[in-house]
Amino acid sequence: MKILLISPNTESLPDPVFPLGLACIAGILKKHSINHKVLDLCFIADYETAIKAALIDYKPDIAALSLRNVDNVSYPHYISYLKFYRKVIKTIKNYSHGLIVLGGSGYSLLPNQLLAYLEADVGFAGAGEFTFLDFINRIKKKKNLSLYKNSGLVISQNSADDLNMDHLPPPDRSLLDCLAYLKKGGMGNIQTKRGCPFKCIYCTYPIIEGSTVRTRDPALIADEIEKLLKKNIDNFFFVDNEFNYPLEHAEAVCCEIIKRKLSLKWSCYANPKFITPGLIDLMLESGCTGLEFGTDAANPEMLLNMGKNFSVADLKKASQICHKAGMAFCHSLLFGGPGETMDTVKQSCSEIISMSPTAVVCMVGIRVFPGTLLSRVAKDEGLIKPGEDFIEPVFYLAQAVEKKILPFIKSWSKNNPTWIFPGLNININTNLQEKLRRFGLRGPLWEYMKNLK
Numbered sequence: 039m040k041i042l043l044i045s046p047n048t049e050s051l052p053d054p055v056f057p058l059g060l061a062c063i064a065g066i067l068k069k070h071s072i073n074h075k076v077l078d079l080c081f082i083a084d085y086e087t088a089i090k091a092a093l094i095d096y097k098p099d100i101a102a103l104s105l106r107n108v109d110n111v112s113y114p115h116y117i118s119y120l121k122f123y124r125k126v127i128k129t130i131k132n133y134s135h136g137l138i139v140l141g142g143s144g145y146s147l148l149p150n151q152l153l154a155y156l157e158a159d160v161g162f163a164g165a166g167e168f169t170f171l172d173f174i175n176r177i178k179k180k181k182n183l184s185l186y187k188n189s190g191l192v193i194s195q196n197s198a199d200d201l202n203m204d205h206l207p208p209p210d211r212s213l214l215d216c217l218a219y220l221k222k223g224g225m226g227n228i229q230t231k232r233g234c235p236f237k238c239i240y241c242t243y244p245i246i247e248g249s250t251v252r253t254r255d256p257a258l259i260a261d262e263i264e265k266l267l268k269k270n271i272d273n274f275f276f277v278d279n280e281f282n283y284p285l286e287h288a289e290a291v292c293c294e295i296i297k298r299k300l301s302l303k304w305s306c307y308a309n310p311k312f313i314t315p316g317l318i319d320l321m322l323e324s325g326c327t328g329l330e331f332g333t334d335a336a337n338p339e340m341l342l343n344m345g346k347n348f349s350v351a352d353l354k355k356a357s358q359i360c361h362k363a364g365m366a367f368c369h370s371l372l373f374g375g376p377g378e379t380m381d382t383v384k385q386s387c388s389e390i391i392s393m394s395p396t397a398v399v400c401m402v403g404i405r406v407f408p409g410t411l412l413s414r415v416a417k418d419e420g421l422i423k424p425g426e427d428f429i430e431p432v433f434y435l436a437q438a439v440e441k442k443i444l445p446f447i448k449s450w451s452k453n454n455p456t457w458i459f460p461g462l463n464i465n466i467n468t469n470l471q472e473k474l475r476r477f478g479l480r481g482p483l484w485e486y487m488k489n490l491k
């Protein structure tokens with residue numbers, strides 16, 4: 039049995055992202071001595087030639103694609119990656135009769151729809167290590183691959199909550215060019231846990247990872263970092279939904295890094311509710327250069343509507359703690375959720391200004407995915423029609439702000455250069471990003487906004 043793992047993610051904004059999910063699958067295949075190779079299309083200009091060469095040379099039984107992104111979830115400058123994936127799959131079919139299987143975070147959001155749209159054979163939704171391994175073992179026993187051709191079969195990791203992360207092998211990065219990502223401004227990526235128990239109305243993370251938190255042993259995390267440091271990867275993003283929940287685990291990870299005297303820079307997403315001076319000190323001491331709060335709004339009504347588990351007071355307190363310790367921090371805002379008015383938008387803006395963050399990343403309109411609470415609201419409001427397949431994006435944008443928000447943002451951003459609006463290419467775009475990277479800037483670009491202040 040030969041498996042070709044393919045990463046077709048070529049997005050370079052905000053920076054090229056190393057295919058960690060694919061490396062997790064490579065890790066389990068390696069552990070079980072299953073013959074596999076990797077084709078990463080990220081830095082390849084001529085994808086057709088690369089695919090042809092890989093398939094003719096290796097003749098895999100299965101081409102397994104890791105679909106990280108569906109689209110850039112950005113409004114109004116929206117980019118879909120699906121047409122490119124379709125071309126990739128067409129090319130694969132030209133040179134291989136093997137099975138085509140799909141997995142990945144993006145895939146997991148629309149498993150049946152994408153299997154049909156991309157005309158692949160089998161899909162794996164959610165964590166893929168055990169489901170994919172089981173599938174390969176099943177095929178090996180039956181010795182009949184063709185059973186699954188065009189099967190429409192979607193296998194879900196429905197017991198994700200039972201998955202003990204410490205039983206998993208570490209991601210295997212050996213068949214990928216990790217340094218290429220760093221050179222282009224990307225980061226090494228590390229997962230310290232899976233799952234999120236919170237219920238923000240639009241959020242897909244609990245769908246992808248499950249809602250029960252499964253933490254990894256800090257010693258195993260530090261082992262993984264040590265190995266990467268030996269390969270000169272010294273700038274990391276901790277990819278957890280919320281690095282600082284549970285607080286004790288986040289502290290333990292920092293302590294392990296400090297104990298081993300590992301020299302790295304890292305950043306992460308964080309929840310303002312679980313920020314303490316002690317944690318921020320440990321984060322700084324272990325090399326953290328900045329954290330990104332999933333704030334969404336700074337107005338009591340909108341925090342409630344968005345299902346957030348913190349208050350404006352929590353946001354202020356977390357911001358103050360960061361300021362006091364000298365930690366760079368960014369608030370991510372999402373304008374246009376249910377109940378948003380221009381008054382709530384303006385209130386959020388002025389509250390955030392008073393917190394004086396290093397930068398603000400601001401999205402307008404929320405990409406709706408099935409299975410979220412927001413999709414129910416959107417359905418009730420008639421935004422989602424029966425039979426909607428979500429392949430073309432549906433953006434939720436409250437009617438009260440629909441016409442006024444874009445002009446407001448254009449004028450707001452003129453006086454606020456540290457506010458980034460990715461969906462409007464304001465204060466970030468490919469040209470600017472390339473220029474900054476040429477100066478050798480690494481890590482999240484928003485962290486450099488402090489130089490603008």
Ligand code: B12
Pocket residue numbers: 047048049050051052053054055056058059060062063102103104105106107108109110111112139140141142143144146147162164165166167170224225226227229242243246247275276277278279460
């Ligand atoms: C961390 C993160 C980031 C960081 C990444 C930093 C870094 N250097 O790693 C940053 C902030 C840079 C980022 C940027 C973006 N991100 Co992001 N990100 C995430 C996040 C939170 C974690 C991703 C991760 O690493 N997970 C850990 C790995 C191990 O898990 P995994 O990839 O899912 O892999 C598992 C399974 O999916 C499966 N699997 C994976 N591949 C395969 C293959 C096969 C064959 C099988 C069987 C199984 C399988 O098994 C794996 C192990 O269990 C996810 C949300 C989430 N919780 O998943 C969003 C997410 C992936 N991002 C998303 C998006 C949209 C983006 C951006 C386009 C946003 C933007 N407009 O800028 C950019 C794209 C960047 C790029 N170049 O691709 C979306 C993608 C889905 C979608 N809507 O299209 C997600 C799901 C969030 C969301 N909004 O829903 N992101």
Ligand code: SF4
Pocket residue numbers: 234235236237238241242243244279280309332
């Ligand atoms: S936004 Fe953050 S806290 Fe809320 S559900 Fe998603 S991952 Fe969890």
